[in-house]
Amino acid sequence: MFLPGKLGAGGAKGNSSRRVTLFCGSGCKGAHAEVLAVAAALQAPVGHTFRGKEWMEHDNPYDVGMTGLLGLRAAYQAMHACDVLLLLGTDFPYDAFMPVQPHIAQVDIRPEVLGRRSRLDLGLCGDVRETLRALLPRLELREDRTHLERALDTLAHERRSLDAHVRDVSSHRPLHPEFVAATLDAVAAEDAVFTVDTGMCNVWAARYIRGTGHRRIIGSFNHSSMANALPQAIGAQLLHPDRQVISMSGDGGFAMLLGDFLTLAQYELPVKAVVFDNGALGMVKLEMQASGYPDWQTDLVNPDFAKLAEAVGVMGVRVESPGDVRWASVDNLPIYTVRNKTTGDVITTTDPGKANRTGKWADMNRFKVPSLRGLTARAPYFHNGVAKDLHDVVKFYEESLGFDFTDEEEEDLVHFMNAL
Ligand SMILES: Cc1ncc(C[n+]2csc(CCOP(=O)(O)OP(=O)(O)O)c2C)c(N)n1
Numbered sequence: 001m002f003l004p005g006k007l008g009a010g011g012a013k014g015n016s017s018r019r020v021t022l023f024c025g026s027g028c029k030g031a032h033a034e035v036l037a038v039a040a041a042l043q044a045p046v047g048h049t050f051r052g053k054e055w056m057e058h059d060n061p062y063d064v065g066m067t068g069l070l071g072l073r074a075a076y077q078a079m080h081a082c083d084v085l086l087l088l089g090t091d092f093p094y095d096a097f098m099p100v101q102p103h104i105a106q107v108d109i110r111p112e113v114l115g116r117r118s119r120l121d122l123g124l125c126g127d128v129r130e131t132l133r134a135l136l137p138r139l140e141l142r143e144d145r146t147h148l149e150r151a152l153d154t155l156a157h158e159r160r161s162l163d164a165h166v167r168d169v170s171s172h173r174p175l176h177p178e179f180v181a182a183t184l185d186a187v188a189a190e191d192a193v194f195t196v197d198t199g200m201c202n203v204w205a206a207r208y209i210r211g212t213g214h215r216r217i218i219g220s221f222n223h224s225s226m227a228n229a230l231p232q233a234i235g236a237q238l239l240h241p242d243r244q245v246i247s248m249s250g251d252g253g254f255a256m257l258l259g260d261f262l263t264l265a266q267y268e269l270p271v272k273a274v275v276f277d278n279g280a281l282g283m284v285k286l287e288m289q290a291s292g293y294p295d296w297q298t299d300l301v302n303p304d305f306a307k308l309a310e311a312v313g314v315m316g317v318r319v320e321s322p323g324d325v326r327w328a329s330v331d332n333l334p335i336y337t338v339r340n341k342t343t344g345d346v347i348t349t350t351d352p353g354k355a356n357r358t359g360k361w362a363d364m365n366r367f368k369v370p371s372l373r374g375l376t377a378r379a380p381y382f383h384n385g386v387a388k389d390l391h392d393v394v395k396f397y398e399e400s401l402g403f404d405f406t407d408e409e410e411e412d413l414v415h416f417m418n419a420l
């Protein structure tokens with residue numbers, strides 16, 4: 001084990017035989033290197049909250065994703081199947097997902113959150129980065145990677161399942177919202193700001209939008225209020241006029257604060273507003289069905305959001321098939337409407353610079369720098385069994401975006417990625 005005192009008592013015999021898992025929240029901002037150093041020393045899987053995702057997911061070979069309703073099995077299992085759980089800068093509120101068996105140490109700068117959501121064997125009040133720096137020299141190194149490998153294998157397996165929703169979907173009607181989210185992820189700038197509505201957009205963003213270390217992924221985390229994405233995007237775009245800002249709204253959320261859409265036009269903000277139009281308050285409809293109730297009062301009668309956007313002077317495109325998503329997203333995300341009765345989506349943006357893209361190499365060139373940076377930043381994910389080398393990354397790119405590279409172009413891309 002790595003800590004003296006309470007955690008040493010009543011635990012496993014040898015300290016270094018203990019399985020440790022880290023779970024990181026937004027308090028890990030600025031502590032990426034220190035968290036990874038601790039994970040490396042202890043061969044510990046690193047899970048994260050949704051708020052921790054943007055700070056911890058990237059360039060992290062110990063990453064096992066999120067737990068909770070939006071998360072996957074890997075982090076949940078790693079947190080339950082350990083001897084010591086180290087909570088870092090998190091006030092993760094969903095205590096049903098917190099284990100009760102392992103010893104728990106918690107580091108947080110806010111003393112009031114220590115032990116608030118779970119058992120607490122050792123509480124350390126302090127900045128995560130500084131505390132881990134002080135802790136690192138005291139760690140007893142662990143070599144056994146079994147605990148870590150198990151969690152990484154589970155994650156790779158689950159990622160493959162998630163990929164089933166975004167691969168080979170070119171003929172799928174209704175359109176998969178997962179495919180829209182994965183495409184956004186692939187084409188968005190390396191430092192894009194994503195804002196995501198409470199509802200199913202949370203799920204798509206949690207699972208398909210990947211942190212690069214420079215992106216922001218912002219939701220209504222504390223309040224879980226609907227309709228947050230558009231106003232948050234307005235604020236982000238005003239603050240960062242030169243940054244790509246993408247809001248992912250539900251149709252319910254978008255309609256709820258529709259007046260704010262005029263603000264985009266008023267101030268000519270180039271927000272890319274993406275509306276996932278499923279004609280329903282989808283998440284609540286799902287919750288009712290999952291609880292065994294017939295869904296009630298959750299269907300929505302929507303306008304054509306793309307036409308509505310055009311009416312206020314903003315380009316709007318309605319997208320209903322995967323082929324359109326490909327075209328639309330590569331087209332620097334102008335305004336889109338993607339609609340289907342059950343899983344339809346609307347993608348919208350105010351960006352007037354809408355070059356026609358053909359899905360050919362020439363188009364790719366315009367996007368390869370930001371998007372391939374994003375892809376290479378995700379190399380650990382690709383290396384965890386999904387793809388073995390950069391040729392596989394190119395293949396993923398081809399499949400998810402519908403490009404068809406010649407051998408020469410593929411080599412060029414691999415060479416380019418190697419140089420990033
Ligand atoms: C202000 C507010 N009202 C109600 C809720 C409960 N709620 C959570 S998600 C949701 C449905 C959101 O619908 P939509 O924006 O269309 O997104 P979808 O789940 O369909 O993708 C509702 C009603 C909430 N979180 N906030």
Ligand SMILES: [Mg+2]
Pocket residue numbers: 250251252276277278279280281282
């Ligand atoms: Mg909806």
